[in-house]
Amino acid sequence: MRIRLTSVFVDDQDKALRFYTDVLGFVKKTEVPLGGASWLTVVSAEEPDGTELLLEPDGHPVAKAYKAGLVADGIPCAQFDVDDVQAEFERLRDLGVRFTQEPTEMGPVTMAVFDDTCGNLVQIVHHA
Numbered sequence: 001m002r003i004r005l006t007s008v009f010v011d012d013q014d015k016a017l018r019f020y021t022d023v024l025g026f027v028k029k030t031e032v033p034l035g036g037a038s039w040l041t042v043v044s045a046e047e048p049d050g051t052e053l054l055l056e057p058d059g060h061p062v063a064k065a066y067k068a069g070l071v072a073d074g075i076p077c078a079q080f081d082v083d084d085v086q087a088e089f090e091r092l093r094d095l096g097v098r099f100t101q102e103p104t105e106m107g108p109v110t111m112a113v114f115d116d117t118c119g120n121l122v123q124i125v126h127h128a
Helices: 013-023 061-072 085-094
Strands: 005-010 027-034 037-043 052-057 078-081 099-106 109-115 121-127
Touching: 005 013, 005 061, 013 027, 013 037, 013 052, 085 099, 085 109, 085 121
Parallel strands: 005 052, 078 121
Antiparallel strands: 027 037, 037 052, 099 109, 109 121
């Protein structure tokens, strides 16, 4: 059993695609129009055949409530591994990304949390 796909609910797929590609550095893998939305996935530029992240529209009321609840409690909806949290924090901050938690060491893990501009908090992490 392997994880092939996971998703984040986004309030605007076009905005999400720009943020996840232009800012975070992912690359678009799939875009299939489905009426008013698309089956839209991105992957790591370092692992183009790796796990896909579906940028899923948050049109369902439960999705909006879920996102709002996580953000209100400061809980990230996704976690991405990076080689150097401090360097990635500085790179993203310089691009205008708003962080809700600056790099913090917690034992063998360093993490930071940012706002993805699409209604979610996302955590970056490095395991020592």
